[in-house]
Amino acid sequence: MKIVIIGAGEVGFHIASRLALESKDVVVVDCSAEALQRLTDSVDVQTVVGSGSSPSILDSAGIREAEIMLAVTDSDEVNLVACLVADTLAPATKKLARLRGADFEHYHESFKTNAPHIDTVINPDIEVVRTIERLMNVPGAVDVGDFADGRIKFVGIHLEAGSRLDGVRLADLGNVLQEDRPLIAAVVRDDQLIVPTGRNHLRAGDLIYFICEERNLVSQLAIFDKQVTPVKRVLIVGGGRIGYRLARRLEEKSLACKLIEKRPERCDLLAERLDRTVVLRGDGSDQSLLIEENIPDMDLVVTLTGDEETNILASLLAKRLGAAKTITQIDKFSYFPLMSTIGIEQVVSPRLSAINSILQHIRRGKVLSAISIKGEAGEVMEALALPTSDIVSKPLKKISFPKGAMVAGIIRGETIIIPDGDSVIEPDDRIIIFATRTAVRGVEKMLAVKLEYV
Template sequence: MKIVIIGAGEVGFHIASHLSRENKEVVIVDDNAEAIRRVSDHIDVQTIIGRGGSPAILEQAGVREAEIMLAVTNSDETNLVACMVTHILSPSTKKLARIRGGDYDQYHEAFCRNPPNIDTVINPEMEVVKTIEHLMSVPGATDVGEFAGGRVKFIGVRLDETTPIVGARLSDLPGRIPGHRPLIFCIIRNERLIVPSGKDRLTAGDLIYFITEDKDLEASLRIFDKHAEPIRRVLIIGGGRIALRLALRLEEKSVHTKIIEQRSDRCSILAEKLNRSVVLCGDGSDQALLREENIQDSDVVITLTDDEETNILASLLAKQLGARKTITKISKFSYFPLMHTIGIDQVVDPRLSAINTILQHIRRGKVLSSVSIRGEDAEIMEAVALETTDIVGKPLMDITFPKGVLITTILRGEEVIIPTGQSVVAPNDRIIIFARREAIPKVEKILSVKLEYF
């Protein structure tokens, strides 16, 4: 697979890094020589210095031979032009574009039907708002995602010393938990990702990931001593575009919302665009202001400024002053391992939200959605089991899967199956697969061709 990426910023850099580790042919284009130098120094991909909307540069990048052209510069207009020129040069090349401006929201479908003929429009701000809503819906979780239109959820929770099942082997859980049991498919311990077997014990401090039907969510959370609680009051620190989108969504749900923003001109814009939210002009890390606004009554404090150090400080301060829960916007992967150590569990990253959306459209086979786990260590993806693959028609125990791969769920019509070794995947079943990063290229082959090499 050949992929041309326009834009060597954070999203372009990390997508290129992700794909190069999977031995895909990647060409990355940017008119910033410093950004291109950074890519060349760290990633084994072809680089070109030039404007991504230039026909000559796109020709040089080999867009005619590319299966995918991904436009992720910081300029919406450049991304639109790159898609339009690519369509002229190579109509068969699939075009994905990151479009962030709110002015374009209502035109996304038009961009797909008409020139620039984009196949997929990605708005990371919309995606991160969805992520925040998922996290708010399960207050005890550090990570939340969903598949099959929300019927199946995967949840990440941190185990405390008081969690009843701490110390138990996974093979012991059937005797400890009668009836419904969620499938634990991943354990993060001391920042090391483990695909568990029945012999593995659960220990305090583990971040465990499990999968469950939505209807069983509350029962599953109780097993881990976590509880879903309604969200009635939200305080947002930072009044940028993500904050505005989130506040509009919360207004639709009749959630009492306050926004603290330092820039007076931005406060005026927020007050004009919001109907019921309270907009406060001030410093979100000011203890006196937070106390004055009764932060201890907030169900969730969400820090969304453009400065991640400010977000971290404000979240820690909010917890110290009595907020039940915080969600912190972070954009540096290197910070992620530190968050639990300093007392922050729920983190959102707009870049990672964009990467997740992009990956599902790049994966081979009929991949419907894909979500990264712990930055880029692993993925969990939903796909259609094609009749032409060896994954169908035989018990899972008889299939030799690559190391670090686990089928967590089979969706057959309205039926949700948590599989055992005897389970059989039927043609056109939807399956949810967890895979470590290094196993993903083999998973793509599983989803698209016969497994003759196993």
């Protein structure tokens, strides 16, 4: 598979890095020779210096032989023009564009059918707001993913000291728990992602990823000593695109919402466009302002400014002053491993959201959705098994999956199966597969060759 990526920023860099590790033929185009040098210093990819909207540059990048082009620069206009030019030079190439501007939102479907023809439009701001909504509903969760139209939840949660599960071997979970035991798909310990077996023990401090049906979420969280409490009062720090979009969603849910924004002209605009949200002009990291706004009464504080350091400081300050929980926007992937160390658990990232959206479209086979976990250490995919596949009609324990991969869920019509070794995949089942980064290539090969999807 040959993939041309327009843009060597954070999204382009990390998508290129991941695809290169999977031995795909990757070419990255960017106007900045420095950005491309940073990329080639880290991974084995080809680079072309120039504008991705230039026909000659796209030709130099080999657009005519590419299966996929990803236009992920920070400029919506460049991404649109790149798709227009690519559609002229290589109509068969699948084109994905990152478009963040609200003005384009109502035209996403038109772009798929009109010039420039874009197969998929990705708006990371929309995906971030959806992620925030999912985290709001699952207290203490580090990651929350939806599969099977939301009927299956993939949840990452820390095991607290004093939990009855501390020190328990996975094979013995059934003896410890009277209720249905969760399917634990992965454990992160000392920053290492582990696909556990029955011999592994759980430890306090582990980040545990488990799969469950939505209807069982409350009872499964109780196993980890987490209680679901409704969010009624929210404070948003930062009134940019994402902050505004989140405030609108909270208004639709009739939640009490306050929004702090520093820029006076932006405050005026927000006050005009929002109906019930209280817009405050000020600095979200100002302790006196947070005290004045009764921060201990807030069920949730979401920090969404364009400055990561401000977001981190405001979240830590809000927690110190008594806010029930916080969600923090972070864009630099290098910050992710540090967050839990300093006490920040719930993190969202527009760039990671963009990568998750892109993944499902570049995987071979009919991958319905894909979610990165632990930054980029692993991936969860939802795919479809056809009658021609040799993964069907035999127990999972007799199927040779790549090391570091496992089937975490089976959806058969309206029935959801949390599998064990004796479970059997039948034709037309939708399956959820968890894989570490090193196992993704093998899983993708299996999906493309053994599971020939429509």
